[in-house]
Amino acid sequence: MTAINHNYLELQGSYLFSEIAKRRTKFTQENPNAEIISLGIGDVTRGLPEVVVKAMHEAVDELAQPGSFRGYGPEQGYDFLIQAIIENDYKARGVDIASNEVFLSDGSKCDVGNIQEIFSQDSIIAVQDPVYPVYVDTNVMAGRSGKYNAETKRYENIVYLECTAENNFKPSLPDRKVDLIYLCYPNNPTGMTLTKDELKVWVDYARENNCLILFDSAYEAFIQEEDVPHSIYEVEGAREVAIEFRSFSKTAGFTGVRCAYTVVPRELKGLDANGSSVLINDLWNRRHTTKFNGVSYVTQRGAAAIYSPEGKEQIASLVEYYMTNAAIIRDGLASIGLEVFGGVNAPYIWLKTPQGMDSWSFFDKLLSEANIVGTPGVGFGQSGQGYFRLTAFGSRENTEKAVERIRKLSL
Amino acid sequence: MTAINHNYLELQGSYLFSEIAKRRTKFTQENPNAEIISLGIGDVTRGLPEVVVKAMHEAVDELAQPGSFRGYGPEQGYDFLIQAIIENDYKARGVDIASNEVFLSDGSKCDVGNIQEIFSQDSIIAVQDPVYPVYVDTNVMAGRSGKYNAETKRYENIVYLECTAENNFKPSLPDRKVDLIYLCYPNNPTGMTLTKDELKVWVDYARENNCLILFDSAYEAFIQEEDVPHSIYEVEGAREVAIEFRSFSKTAGFTGVRCAYTVVPRELKGLDANGSSVLINDLWNRRHTTKFNGVSYVTQRGAAAIYSPEGKEQIASLVEYYMTNAAIIRDGLASIGLEVFGGVNAPYIWLKTPQGMDSWSFFDKLLSEANIVGTPGVGFGQSGQGYFRLTAFGSRENTEKAVERIRKLSL
Numbered sequence: 001m002t003a004i005n006h007n008y009l010e011l012q013g014s015y016l017f018s019e020i021a022k023r024r025t026k027f028t029q030e031n032p033n034a035e036i037i038s039l040g041i042g043d044v045t046r047g048l049p050e051v052v053v054k055a056m057h058e059a060v061d062e063l064a065q066p067g068s069f070r071g072y073g074p075e076q077g078y079d080f081l082i083q084a085i086i087e088n089d090y091k092a093r094g095v096d097i098a099s100n101e102v103f104l105s106d107g108s109k110c111d112v113g114n115i116q117e118i119f120s121q122d123s124i125i126a127v128q129d130p131v132y133p134v135y136v137d138t139n140v141m142a143g144r145s146g147k148y149n150a151e152t153k154r155y156e157n158i159v160y161l162e163c164t165a166e167n168n169f170k171p172s173l174p175d176r177k178v179d180l181i182y183l184c185y186p187n188n189p190t191g192m193t194l195t196k197d198e199l200k201v202w203v204d205y206a207r208e209n210n211c212l213i214l215f216d217s218a219y220e221a222f223i224q225e226e227d228v229p230h231s232i233y234e235v236e237g238a239r240e241v242a243i244e245f246r247s248f249s250k251t252a253g254f255t256g257v258r259c260a261y262t263v264v265p266r267e268l269k270g271l272d273a274n275g276s277s278v279l280i281n282d283l284w285n286r287r288h289t290t291k292f293n294g295v296s297y298v299t300q301r302g303a304a305a306i307y308s309p310e311g312k313e314q315i316a317s318l319v320e321y322y323m324t325n326a327a328i329i330r331d332g333l334a335s336i337g338l339e340v341f342g343g344v345n346a347p348y349i350w351l352k353t354p355q356g357m358d359s360w361s362f363f364d365k366l367l368s369e370a371n372i373v374g375t376p377g378v379g380f381g382q383s384g385q386g387y388f389r390l391t392a393f394g395s396r397e398n399t400e401k402a403v404e405r406i407r408k409l410s411l
Numbered sequence: 412m413t414a415i416n417h418n419y420l421e422l423q424g425s426y427l428f429s430e431i432a433k434r435r436t437k438f439t440q441e442n443p444n445a446e447i448i449s450l451g452i453g454d455v456t457r458g459l460p461e462v463v464v465k466a467m468h469e470a471v472d473e474l475a476q477p478g479s480f481r482g483y484g485p486e487q488g489y490d491f492l493i494q495a496i497i498e499n500d501y502k503a504r505g506v507d508i509a510s511n512e513v514f515l516s517d518g519s520k521c522d523v524g525n526i527q528e529i530f531s532q533d534s535i536i537a538v539q540d541p542v543y544p545v546y547v548d549t550n551v552m553a554g555r556s557g558k559y560n561a562e563t564k565r566y567e568n569i570v571y572l573e574c575t576a577e578n579n580f581k582p583s584l585p586d587r588k589v590d591l592i593y594l595c596y597p598n599n600p601t602g603m604t605l606t607k608d609e610l611k612v613w614v615d616y617a618r619e620n621n622c623l624i625l626f627d628s629a630y631e632a633f634i635q636e637e638d639v640p641h642s643i644y645e646v647e648g649a650r651e652v653a654i655e656f657r658s659f660s661k662t663a664g665f666t667g668v669r670c671a672y673t674v675v676p677r678e679l680k681g682l683d684a685n686g687s688s689v690l691i692n693d694l695w696n697r698r699h700t701t702k703f704n705g706v707s708y709v710t711q712r713g714a715a716a717i718y719s720p721e722g723k724e725q726i727a728s729l730v731e732y733y734m735t736n737a738a739i740i741r742d743g744l745a746s747i748g749l750e751v752f753g754g755v756n757a758p759y760i761w762l763k764t765p766q767g768m769d770s771w772s773f774f775d776k777l778l779s780e781a782n783i784v785g786t787p788g789v790g791f792g793q794s795g796q797g798y799f800r801l802t803a804f805g806s807r808e809n810t811e812k813a814v815e816r817i818r819k820l821s822l
Contacts (some may be wrong), residue, residue, distance in 0.1 A: 001688060002590045003531035004681035010695050021669060043482035053475040056709065057468060063667065066806070071454035071666035092781040106517050106669070106704075113702035117552070120414035137701045141528070156769035171447045179413045212413045256474065256708040258517070270415035283419050290425075290548045291524035293517075296707055297667040298467065355447075395477070 007143040010155075014133070016379035017041075023164045027367050037402045038373040039329070039390040042188065042348070044253045046321060049314035050300070051251060054124070054331070059298040072298050075105025075289040084307040085261060089246065093150035097231045101265055101281060103288050108218050108247040108260040113138040114291075115214060115243060115262070116180070118283040119270070123179040126159035130169055130189050130380030130387070132216070135182040153382050162383045163190060165352060172200060173205050181206065183232075184216040186223060189380045190350040190381065191342015191388045193228045199235050206241035212268070212280075213242040218260075221251035221319055222326075225347045239265040243280070250347065250393075251315060252306050259295055259303045277408045310392060322347045325399040326392035330404035336411065347392040354391075354411040362388050370405040418554040421566075425544070427790035428452075431774070440540060448813045450740070450801040453599065453759070455664045457732060460685035463663060466716035470709040481708050486700040488515025488672070492711045495718040496672060500657065506644045512674055512692060514699050515706045519629050519658040519671040523688050524549040525702075526625060526654060526673070527591070529694040530681070534590040537570035539582055541600050541791030541798070543627070546593040564793050565664070571796045574601060576763060580752060584616050592617065595627040595641075597634060600791045600800045601761040602737075603751015604639045610646050617652035623679070623691075624653040629671075632662040632730055634756040649752040650676040654691070661758065661804075662726060663717050670706055670714045733758045736810040737803035743814035747822065758803040761788065765822040772798050781816040 020040060028034060048056075062068040076082070082102045090097045105111050111132050116123070121403030125144060127135050136158065137147055146157030159178050161171035169192040174181070183202060186193050194202075206213050215232040223230055232242045244263040248254040268280035290333055305311050330343035339352035353362040366372045366388075377387030392399070431451060435499075459467075465637040473479040487493070493513045501508045516522050524545050527534070536555055538546050547569065550556055557568030565571055570589050572582035580603040583594070594613060597604050617624050634641055643653045655674045659665040662695060679691035716722050741754035750763035764773040770787030777783045777799075788798030803810070 001621050001682040003534065003681050004689050004691070004694060005529050005531060006684040008529065008697060009683055009689070011697060041483075045477060045480060045482065047475045047477050047480050048471075050475070053471055056471045060459075060464055060467045060471065063664075064461070066456060069456060069458050069664070069667075071456065071664075072452075073667055106707075110702055118416050118419065120416060125789065128724055129643050134701060141698070141701070143754045198645050207810045253474075253480070253482075256480075256484055256705070258704065258707045269412050271412040272415055272420055273417040278415050278420070280415070283415060286419060287420060287552070290545060290552070291521060293520045293669065294667070296517075296669045296710055298709060299707055 005141070005142055010140050010145060010148055011137060012148060015201055016375070020373065020375065023364065023367065024373055033273065034371045036371045036373060037398045039394055039399070039402055040373040040375045042391050042393065043255050044250060044393050045395060046253055046318055048253050048257070049306060049311060051305040051308055051311040051314055056298050056302040059301035064295065070167065073294045073297055073300070075292055075294050076285070077102065077295060078297070078300050084304050085385060088307045090231065090233070093230060093234060095231055097233070097263055099126065099267065101263055103262045103264065103284065104300065105260050105262065105288075105292065106258040106295050108216065108245045110256045111245050111260060111262045112182075112214065112216055114287065115284070116142055116144070118280065118287055124157065124159060124175050124177065126161055126178040126181045128163050128184065128187070129382060130162040130163065130184065130377060130384035131182070132184060132188050133380070141279040153357065157307060160381070160383070163187070163192070164383050165339065165341070168192070170194060173201070177209070179211050180214060180315045181211055182214045182216065186217075186219040186228075186346035187342070188219065188325065189348055189375070189384065191344070191346035191348035192350070193223065193225070193345045196229045196235060199229055199232060201234070203238045203241060208236055211241070214245070215242050216245045218245065218247040219250060219346050220246065221315065222323060222347050225345055228345050233263070233265075239267045241268070243268065248303050248306070251319070252303065252317065254303070257299055257302060259299050321396070322392045325394060325396060328399055328403055329390055329392060336407050338411065343392065349390045349392065351388050351390065353386050353388055356386065359385055359388055365409075366406070369409055370402070372402050372405060378409045416552070418552055421549060421551050421556060422793045427786070431784065431786065434778065435784055436777065440482060445782045447782045447784060448805065448809045450805055450810070450813055451784040451786045453802050453804065454666050455661060455804050456806060457664055457729055459664050459668070460717060460722060460729065462716040462719055462722040463713040463723055467713040468707050470485045470712035484708055484711075486703055486705050487696070488513065488706060489708070489711050495715050499718045501642065501644070504641060504645060505630065506642055508644070508674055509677065511729075512676055514673045514695065515711065516671050516673065516703065517669040517706050519627065519656045519660065520545055522656050522671060523625065523627055525698065526551055526695070527555070529691065529698055530591060535568065535588065537572055537585050537589040537592045539574050539593065539595065539598070540571040540793060541574065541788060541795035542593070542793070543595060543599050568814060571792070571794070572731055574598070574603070575794050576750065576752070581601070581605060584612070588620070590622050591625060593623055593625045593627065595629075597628075597630040597757035598753070599630065600759055600786070600788065600795065602755070602757035602759035603761070604634065604636070604756045607640045607646060608640045610640055610643060613651045614646045614652060616642070618648055622650065622652070625656070626653050627656045629656065629658040630661060630757050632726065633734060633758055635734065636756055639756050644674070644676075650678045652679070654679065659714050659717070662730070663714065664729065665714070668713060670710050670711055727763065732807070733803045736805060736807060739810055739814055740801055740803060743818060747818050749822065752799045756804065760801045760803065762799050762801065764797050764799055767797065770796055770799055777817070780820055781813070783813050783816060
């Protein structure tokens with residue numbers, strides 16, 4: 001038999017969503033008439049914006065005829081979409097990004113999962129805790145995690161940056177040397193953000209300590225407050241130390257359509273084995289062109305449509321829909337004395353479970369007494385124990401109904 | 412600075428297509444009136460089949476409304492497409508494949524590039540020469556290649572299986588122990604195939620020598636002859652030793668739409684560090700669900716449409732169009748005494764350059780004297796020196812015109 005990549009065996013089971021499904025199934029079998037509302041999964045539910053639908057139809061028609069057919073496109077993405085991104089997502093905020101710094105892909109999950117490949121096997125990575133599991137798992141697969149400690153429920157070589165109510169979900173700087181720092185703002189799962197000054201502390205730290213920030217801003221479109229940066233490049237010096245990941249998934253309803261992008265500034269440098277410097281942008285370009293063959297043309301046309309004036313209006317109204325849901329959840333829960341976080345600049349509401357319940361006990365209570373499915377915070381990491389995530393992606397009707405049910409609980 | 416994956420520095424420049432573009436540009440600048448015909452790139456040119464266009468329009472409309480909207484789908488692909496694949500691509504040929512053995516993706520380039528991740532860093536890989544460069548480059552990036560030898564133009568740890576006219580493009584078995592064997596049939600770039608008996612030799616070898624075959628059959632739809640297997644699983648015992656890669660790119664014109672799939676049988680086993688066996692299917696499933704988020708729903712609906720009765724007719728007529736081009740090229744070139752290979756079960760024609768010219772000299776001659784762009788065989792590996800690839804993906808008119816021009820050359 002052929003030898004396998006044994007690092008895979010260090011992966012822990014993807015327990016969270018399967019356990020949720022198991023408990024939900026058991027409950028519905030025992031309570032077939034219960035009308036369950038799910039505010040658990042981070043997936044959108046509204047239809048695609050009209051401009052996107054129109055653009056995708058037109059693109060399909062283009063592909064139908066030899067005269068307008070398009071086959072393989074540039075792996076990095078079509079210029080019409082890259083230019084729209086640069087103009088609207090960056091230049092409009094005073095940030096200059098060059099066209100060879102933008103890499104379109106079929107999803108941020110792929111990009112944040114693949115980015116570690118271009119760095120040394122010995123890199124020490126730091127992640128926030130709670131955390132989106134892909135950052136951790138992809139480094140486990142690459143052999144950077146060390147052993148899993150079943151007691152602490154953490155990997156020995158990964159540096160965990162704790163985010164809890166005690167530090168207002170703003171992690172401390174690493175207490176030892178790290179190479180790659182994954183930061184996600186607005187944060188999944190906590191929904192919390194950093195101000196520009198707070199983010200600058202991280203950029204300065206990375207510049208002084210020769211490390212690199214992998215900045216996941218998949219939720220930037222939900223930012224409502226003035227002082228919250230949409231891009232890490234709004235912070236001075238970030239072009240020297242940060243890669244940024246953006247997605248159309250939540251903004252434009254593209255979770256089933258698949259489009260995202262990654263920005264890799266030409267200032268970013270890495271060190272080769274001889275101590276010479278190498279452009280990280282060149283490495284990522286090589287990775288991207290060798291292992292990826294471009295985003296569907298139809299999808300790219302759909303994505304570009306959101307940057308038209310009507311597109312911007314339609315996106316704004318989608319965001320407003322979900323953020324109104326977020327406010328309904330946030331205010332409703334706060335009104336009965338629950339401690340709630342997030343939901344202001346992000347579609348996620350992170351709540352402290354009442355009376356020190358653990359995350360799974362609260363899950364069971366919510367399911368059995370209110371017929372609501374949410375996500376236990378501990379599923380995102382040890383610092384999520386005693387927390388719980390609700391999402392604003394449901395319909396208005398279900399969101400309001402869910403909040404009414406929670407308000408009636410004795411907590 | 413953060414240390415990089417230094418294996419990337421062993422990669423050789425992706426010289427082939429940039430050099431082609433450079434020479435073409437120079438020629439057109441010096442000869443602005445030349446009407447250049449490209450038979451160089453392996454990309455389709457006809458429009459999408461009508462059934463695909465219809466299905467994609469319908470899928471876009473589904474996504475437009477909250478009631479029929481679909482967000483994240485299963486990472487492995489929707490069941491409607493997996494079942495259609497199993498029924499039509501396998502069961503119809505007497506091959507049983509289970510639904511958890513099929514993994515949809517956005518392209519075979521991604522799958523053949525990513526598959527090496529689940530195997531040991533120490534794996535010895537064997538590739539055909541000439542070869543699709545992605546097999547080699549992705550193993551270089553993973554650190555399996557050893558150093559590049561500028562004299563032999565080969566990597567020291569990769570086993571090259573030479574395919575030339577001398578062995579009728581049927582490589583000999585490896586002369587030393589290997590772990591992973593990349594085979595591509597119908598072959599890109601040579602257009603040649605193996606019979607079922609010839610392929611069985613490889614399957615038997617893999618079973619006896621504990622290695623695994625990575626079988627790229629992206630061009631199977633072009634097979635015309637009876638005795639050529641469409642799937643490696645038509646060969647007895649292959650489920651124990653082979654992973655198969657298939658694509659909708661050339662079959663259905665999906666080079667710009669992006670859909671492919673990989674079959675990983677549950678019989679396939681690998682060895683972990685303790686000498687226990689592990690299911691390769693489980694490893695790939697974990698890789699796929701961790702680093703990928705599913706193929707666009709619109710694309711999957713389009714792909715499924717080709718399995719309808721009208722879809723099959725439309726695909727057959729597309730294949731016939733390109734294979735008629737192949738016959739025109741093949742017969743035209745043979746009629747003036749050129750030695751031609753392929754083009755019978757594949758859209759690629761591989762020709763021996765006349766009078767022992769090297770590949771690039773023939774490229775220059777064809778460009779300057781016939782204004783035709785093809786692909787120098789040496790770009791695919793050292794065993795491609797003295798060969799040249801033409802593709803059947805052009806329009807009928809251009810294909811006929813190109814052949815006429817070549818017939819008039821003094822060769």
